[in-house]
Structures are given as structure tokens and as C-alpha cells.
Amino acid sequence: MSEATMTIREMCDTYDVTPRTLRFYESKELLFPIREGQRRLFTKRDRARLQLILRGKRFGFSLEEIRQLLELYDIGDQQHTQIAKTYEVARQRLADMERQRDELTETIADLKEQLKWGERFVASMNKPKRAAE
Amino acid sequence: MSEATMTIREMCDTYDVTPRTLRFYESKELLFPIREGQRRLFTKRDRARLQLILRGKRFGFSLEEIRQLLELYDIGDQQHTQIAKTYEVARQRLADMERQRDELTETIADLKEQLKWGERFVASMNKPKRAAE
DNA sequence: GACATACTTGACGTTGACGTAAGGCGTACG
DNA sequence: CGTACGCCTTACGTCAACGTCAAGTATGTC
Incomplete structure (x- = not known):
């Protein structure tokens, strides 16, 4: 059974990205790994988000555009405020x-x-x- | 009836690009405008190529990739050497x-x-x- | 001749998406 | 104990695709 979280190296091997890329995405608020001491642990949610990021990139979306798309996906899960506005962004996309x-x-x-x-x-x-x- | 060639400004107005962009594409060998004195004149061929460039960009192709695609289109018109190789590139694309x-x-x-x-x-x-x- | 205009050629600046190198922390092994 | 990993942060470097600015040339026009 797959563990609940993955280290940065496991992530890199699984999704074929570099550590730098994952840290960069975190700094841009695309991923939110938790910390164990100073080390990052990537959750199931981070993995789902990363897949969407990689897919979005293949369509030429910028990271900022992808960040907006990810907001929408979150809404599907946990109902949030500002739904109507983000919904409009999504229809546009x-x-x-x-x-x-x-x-x-x-x-x-x-x-x-x-x-x-x-x-x-x-x-x-x-x-x-x-x-x- | 549309003239055979267009000035850089006519091109810019028609395709909504800047002069800088057209000169840049020329420097990258994507366009080959002829010269009248020191000025550029864009032919029908340049216009067709520019349309393909702009379309390609919307799909996230790099200019270098687009340049390769344009080679193929040329082959459709004037049969050239290296057909088999470029043909392979195109099937790949x-x-x-x-x-x-x-x-x-x-x-x-x-x-x-x-x-x-x-x-x-x-x-x-x-x-x-x-x-x- | 002075000036405007339309174009030209450098050459340096900018933005996004990372790469890469330098130096530090924490654990594990011999 | 040293040192070897694996990860961390900070910070400067890079590449594509132009933008922007400076300075020059040819053409018309008052």
C-alpha cells in the first residue's frame, strides 16, 4: 500500500521532475508540502496537484494560470468563499x-x-x- | 486587389504583431522578406508563414519547432531534397x-x-x- | 535647409521557469 | 570522531521571445 506521504526524492523519481522544480512550485504556492523537521513531505493532495500542474504545462498554461485552475479544483472538494468569481474564471479557461x-x-x-x-x-x-x- | 508585397507596418496592422517581432522572426530564419533598398517587403509566402507561426505559438510550440514545421510546408510546394527525413519529423509532430x-x-x-x-x-x-x- | 516620417541596425533590459553553485543542518555509518 | 548522505536555503546564472532605447538613413514636404 502506498504511504501517505512522499519525500522529495520519491516525488522526483515518480513524476520525473527535479527537487528545484518542487521547491519552486512551493514558493509559488502551487504545492503545500508539510514539514517534518526541516524536510518536506508531500501529501496525496500535493501529488494530485502536481499531476494537474504537469498537464497544464503541456497545454502552454503559465504557472500563474495553473494556480488559478487549482483553486477551482479545491472548491470542488472543500466549499469555499468567492465561488462565483472563481467559477467565472474557470468557465473562461x-x-x-x-x-x-x-x-x-x-x-x-x-x-x-x-x-x-x-x-x-x-x-x-x-x-x-x-x-x- | 491585394498588392503582391506588404510593408512592415501593413504586416503589423494585419497580423497584430510589432515590427520588432517580424525582424526577430527574420533573424531566426522564419521569414525571408525581400529588400527594396534597406526596407523589407513581405511576400505572400511570408504572410502564409507568419500565419502558421502564430498558430503554432498558440499551441506552445517553440519558434525552433515551428521553423522545422515550416520546412515541411515548403516541401509541399516545391519538392526538395531530404524529404524522407523531414517527413519523419512531421509524422512525429x-x-x-x-x-x-x-x-x-x-x-x-x-x-x-x-x-x-x-x-x-x-x-x-x-x-x-x-x-x- | 529644416523637419517629420518611416524604416533601419545594434545593444541592453525584462519576464517566466527553472538550473546551478555555495554553504549549512541532521542523522547514520565506520 | 570524521565524513558521507540527503536535504535545506540563498542567490546568482540561463534561455527564449521579445520590449525598449539610441542612433543612423532615405524620402517627402513646407
Whole structure:
């Protein structure tokens, strides 16, 4: 059974990040590891948040934007104040992401179209006029 | 009818970028405006490339990555050498983008799920136990 | 000729997201 | 006891993608 908390090294190995990155995220208030003496212990909540951070980054969100998104996820768990406002932020983000997805879908189609060209061309290079062997 | 070339200012107004950005892209070999004396003239090809640059940026591609993508688009037009290699780069990019799209779709679904919570909560805040007025 | 304007080329500044190096603390081992 | 880890903080370094500022050139225009 997985332990309740993880050390910084376990975190690094698990999620393929450096200690510096985790400390940096803490300093930016994206993670809130507890302390045992002077050492950090990362909870299940920190791990869930880190996964969302890494995912967000892959979409080009800035850390500050991700921090706002994380606020929303917290609200899902523990009902908080300021819900209406943060809710608006989230609707906004969601609309952005849907636009981005649609545009991405379109670009993929474009690119596939271009690749047809390359495909026929590459194929013709591998097949001389008449096959030998 | 649109002229064959555009000045740097026309480009800036059309695509909402700064002169500095266009010169920077030229220095990085993303654009190749011709010269009339010392001034730049941007061709139709430059405009097509700029659109792809701006689109690429929205997906978080680096300028260097975009430069590689642009090479591919050139191949679609004027058949070039090194096709097989660049073709491979493109298949790679395409796979990346499809993975990214799928993940984005999933994240959107997650986020919508969270928002249902917020929605019910916000609704309950606007409706006290029994309506007054 | 003086001036405005539109463009040019350096060159240094800025921001975000860390990398990296220096020096200190606490425990564990030989 | 020394020293070897593993972690800590502080602080300066780096890279991409431009912004910003200074100084120069060509063209028109009063």
C-alpha cells in the first residue's frame, strides 16, 4: 500500500521532475508540502496537484494560470468563499481550452493533407519504375 | 486587389504583431522578406508563414519547432531534397499533436465535471430556502 | 535647409521557469 | 570522531521571445 506521504526524492523519481522544480512550485504556492523537521513531505493532495500542474504545462498554461485552475479544483472538494468569481474564471479557461482544441483539430487535418503529398513522394522514391528483386 | 508585397507596418496592422517581432522572426530564419533598398517587403509566402507561426505559438510550440514545421510546408510546394527525413519529423509532430488533443479533450471533460459542482453550488447561493420577492 | 516620417541596425533590459553553485543542518555509518 | 548522505536555503546564472532605447538613413514636404 502506498504511504501517505512522499519525500522529495520519491516525488522526483515518480513524476520525473527535479527537487528545484518542487521547491519552486512551493514558493509559488502551487504545492503545500508539510514539514517534518526541516524536510518536506508531500501529501496525496500535493501529488494530485502536481499531476494537474504537469498537464497544464503541456497545454502552454503559465504557472500563474495553473494556480488559478487549482483553486477551482479545491472548491470542488472543500466549499469555499468567492465561488462565483472563481467559477467565472474557470468557465473562461474552459472556453479557451475548447477553442484551442478545435483549432488543434483543424491544424491536424491541414497537416495530414500536407503529409499525403510527402507520402506519395516518399513512396515513389522507394519504388523505382520496375521492381528489382 | 491585394498588392503582391506588404510593408512592415501593413504586416503589423494585419497580423497584430510589432515590427520588432517580424525582424526577430527574420533573424531566426522564419521569414525571408525581400529588400527594396534597406526596407523589407513581405511576400505572400511570408504572410502564409507568419500565419502558421502564430498558430503554432498558440499551441506552445517553440519558434525552433515551428521553423522545422515550416520546412515541411515548403516541401509541399516545391519538392526538395531530404524529404524522407523531414517527413519523419512531421509524422512525429503530428503524433505529438494528436496526443495533445486527446489529453486536452480529457481535461475538458474533467473540468466540466468539476464545474457541475460549482454550478449547483452557485445556484443554491442565488436561491435562499424560500424566495423573497 | 529644416523637419517629420518611416524604416533601419545594434545593444541592453525584462519576464517566466527553472538550473546551478555555495554553504549549512541532521542523522547514520565506520 | 570524521565524513558521507540527503536535504535545506540563498542567490546568482540561463534561455527564449521579445520590449525598449539610441542612433543612423532615405524620402517627402513646407
